[in-house]
Amino acid sequence: MRFLPREEKFFTMFEGMGQMLIEGANLLSSLLSDVRLAPVRAEEIKALEHKADNLTHELLTKLNRTFITPFDREDIHALSTGLDDVLDLIDTTSMRIVIYKIAVLPPGAEELGRIIVAQVREIAAALAMLHRPDGILKHCVEINRLEDDADRISRSGIGLLFEHETNPIALIKQKELYEVLELTTDMCEDVANIIETIVLKAA
Amino acid sequence: MRFLPREEKFFTMFEGMGQMLIEGANLLSSLLSDVRLAPVRAEEIKALEHKADNLTHELLTKLNRTFITPFDREDIHALSTGLDDVLDLIDTTSMRIVIYKIAVLPPGAEELGRIIVAQVREIAAALAMLHRPDGILKHCVEINRLEDDADRISRSGIGLLFEHETNPIALIKQKELYEVLELTTDMCEDVANIIETIVLKAA
Amino acid sequence: MRFLPREEKFFTMFEGMGQMLIEGANLLSSLLSDVRLAPVRAEEIKALEHKADNLTHELLTKLNRTFITPFDREDIHALSTGLDDVLDLIDTTSMRIVIYKIAVLPPGAEELGRIIVAQVREIAAALAMLHRPDGILKHCVEINRLEDDADRISRSGIGLLFEHETNPIALIKQKELYEVLELTTDMCEDVANIIETIVLKAA
Numbered sequence: 001m002r003f004l005p006r007e008e009k010f011f012t013m014f015e016g017m018g019q020m021l022i023e024g025a026n027l028l029s030s031l032l033s034d035v036r037l038a039p040v041r042a043e044e045i046k047a048l049e050h051k052a053d054n055l056t057h058e059l060l061t062k063l064n065r066t067f068i069t070p071f072d073r074e075d076i077h078a079l080s081t082g083l084d085d086v087l088d089l090i091d092t093t094s095m096r097i098v099i100y101k102i103a104v105l106p107p108g109a110e111e112l113g114r115i116i117v118a119q120v121r122e123i124a125a126a127l128a129m130l131h132r133p134d135g136i137l138k139h140c141v142e143i144n145r146l147e148d149d150a151d152r153i154s155r156s157g158i159g160l161l162f163e164h165e166t167n168p169i170a171l172i173k174q175k176e177l178y179e180v181l182e183l184t185t186d187m188c189e190d191v192a193n194i195i196e197t198i199v200l201k202a203a
Numbered sequence: 204m205r206f207l208p209r210e211e212k213f214f215t216m217f218e219g220m221g222q223m224l225i226e227g228a229n230l231l232s233s234l235l236s237d238v239r240l241a242p243v244r245a246e247e248i249k250a251l252e253h254k255a256d257n258l259t260h261e262l263l264t265k266l267n268r269t270f271i272t273p274f275d276r277e278d279i280h281a282l283s284t285g286l287d288d289v290l291d292l293i294d295t296t297s298m299r300i301v302i303y304k305i306a307v308l309p310p311g312a313e314e315l316g317r318i319i320v321a322q323v324r325e326i327a328a329a330l331a332m333l334h335r336p337d338g339i340l341k342h343c344v345e346i347n348r349l350e351d352d353a354d355r356i357s358r359s360g361i362g363l364l365f366e367h368e369t370n371p372i373a374l375i376k377q378k379e380l381y382e383v384l385e386l387t388t389d390m391c392e393d394v395a396n397i398i399e400t401i402v403l404k405a406a
Numbered sequence: 407m408r409f410l411p412r413e414e415k416f417f418t419m420f421e422g423m424g425q426m427l428i429e430g431a432n433l434l435s436s437l438l439s440d441v442r443l444a445p446v447r448a449e450e451i452k453a454l455e456h457k458a459d460n461l462t463h464e465l466l467t468k469l470n471r472t473f474i475t476p477f478d479r480e481d482i483h484a485l486s487t488g489l490d491d492v493l494d495l496i497d498t499t500s501m502r503i504v505i506y507k508i509a510v511l512p513p514g515a516e517e518l519g520r521i522i523v524a525q526v527r528e529i530a531a532a533l534a535m536l537h538r539p540d541g542i543l544k545h546c547v548e549i550n551r552l553e554d555d556a557d558r559i560s561r562s563g564i565g566l567l568f569e570h571e572t573n574p575i576a577l578i579k580q581k582e583l584y585e586v587l588e589l590t591t592d593m594c595e596d597v598a599n600i601i602e603t604i605v606l607k608a609a
Contacts, residue, residue, distance in 0.1 A: 074480070155501065155505055156505075158505060162505070162506055162507065162575070162579070163507075166575075168574035168575050168578070171575060172578070175578075197466070197470060200466075200467060200470035200471065201470050
């Protein structure tokens with residue numbers, strides 16, 4: 001069994017997903033720096049999300065047809081759906097800004113966008129090391145640390161909303177924006193935990 | 204191993220779940236066509252949901268006691284809990300309309316109800332083909348297409364709410380109704396993805 | 407294979423998690439009996455949640471490095487993350503009360519706190535019996551029964567909010583408190599279902 005060629009294609013596909021995540025997070029961050037870009041960026045993110053859906057589908061199909069996989073089958077499945085979920089949440093965020101016609105973003109949104117960019121860069125770096133995972137865990141630790149930051153920012157942002165925003169409908173919109181950004185950083189942490197599991201099993 | 208009798212009972216149980224889903228979606232759709240029926244339909248859906256809980260429990264108990272299963276154990280588990288989750292969400296939707304005392308449904312609700320009926324019919328058709336899955340994938344594709352429709356309807360419905368509904372408490376109620384209907388169509392898509400996985404593995 | 411020593415350490419770790427859950431639920435219940443304690447209790451819960459994170463991490467690391475486990479690997483994984491999720495939700499609840507500066511709790515909150523205490527005591531009792539599971543299922547049944555109670559209380563509480571609370575921002579806060587308490591009881595039920603699966607497989 002151990003002499004069978006390992007399925008290197010999986011590594012290449014995961015690296016491709018990592019690059020798409022970086023592209024998506026950059027588009028979102030650009031939108032969060034200048035909300036007037038929202039309709040344009042949302043379209044670009046939507047197109048990217050469709051490409052990622054296709055790659056994920058291809059990856060899962062390959063997984064179901066491959067007898068020998070480089071990692072446990074369920075870990076490959078969890079990793080690829082987790083990566084797809086991150087991009088889905090980036091898409092949900094940008095669509096929400098467009099549909100809610102949010103004209104002024106809450107103070108923490110831009111910083112949360114930068115945190116998501118930093119997290120997906122760590123994810124992409126980790127994915128590029130999957131075939132040789134020495135040193136990969138420090139990327140996972142950093143993704144978790146960034147999530148703690150995001151948690152603090154979104155909690156204090158929502159606290160400020162409840163203190164200062166007296167228009168309930170505006171409050172609902174801004175609060176949901178914080179929540180979906182925070183959820184995106186949570187999903188990055190979930191991906192980091194899956195990567196950690198894969199690496200520890202291989203140790 | 205391959206000569207052991209396969210556990211045909213699982214197929215029958217999944218067909219039973221498919222029929223319950225159709226019954227539940229029809230009750231919900233009837234409610235969404237005429238909101239005055241809400242208390243009656245909610246009771247009927249609640250009774251059906253208890254029956255489905257029992258069938259799911261029976262199925263999972265059988266799974267845990269069966270050595271040879273027709274598909275991977277974790278796929279049977281995921282499929283049965285996914286089907287149960289669809290009916291739970293139908294129940295949550297109808298209960299929400301009753302508890303929130305929603306007297307006028309938002310414009311997209313009735314159409315979302317029809318989409319859920321269409322999705323569970325496709326699910327039931329797919330479940331009836333599990334023992335001989337040629338042609339089953341086209342049902343999964345259709346469930347995904349219907350989910351895209353639902354996504355568009357609920358997004359545009361929520362956008363209209365934010366434009367026209369000036370009463371925040373009414374907005375909260377109507378928005379949550381859209382969200383739980385959309386979540387139900389997402390769960391149907393999850394079920395389709397599980398069925399697809401089962402079929403691709405068996406190919 | 408059957409003569410290899412079973413990994414008794416897992417049982418001890420799960421018992422430790424059970425004790426932390428009881429401690430966390432007691433802190434939350436104390437907070438829900440007297441909302442003026444919220445900032446102090448939230449800090450204590452936060453500290454406990456960090457300890458539980460570390461124990462969960464230790465448990466998952468051990469799991470990934472252990473060849474023979476007392477139960478199926480994926481069940482140990484699901485159980486330990488499920489227990490951690492219960493404490494995370496207790497933490498989320500207490501933080502929400504602090505950040506939202508909720509000065510008056512909704513009528514059902516205190517009773518929901520007592521239900522969560524009752525549920526985690528049942529969980530801890532079940533965890534202490536994992537190595538010898540005769541009679542463990544009655545604890546799972548009781549956790550499910552308690553969740554039904556919580557469901558009724560939170561549904562009727564939210565119904566009352568929509569009837570009597572005319573301030574939309576106050577309504578949002580109180581409604582979310584009900585939702586996160588209800589979610590905590592759901593997560594206890596998920597843990598009970600995982601324990602049930604483990605026991606049925608071992609039967």
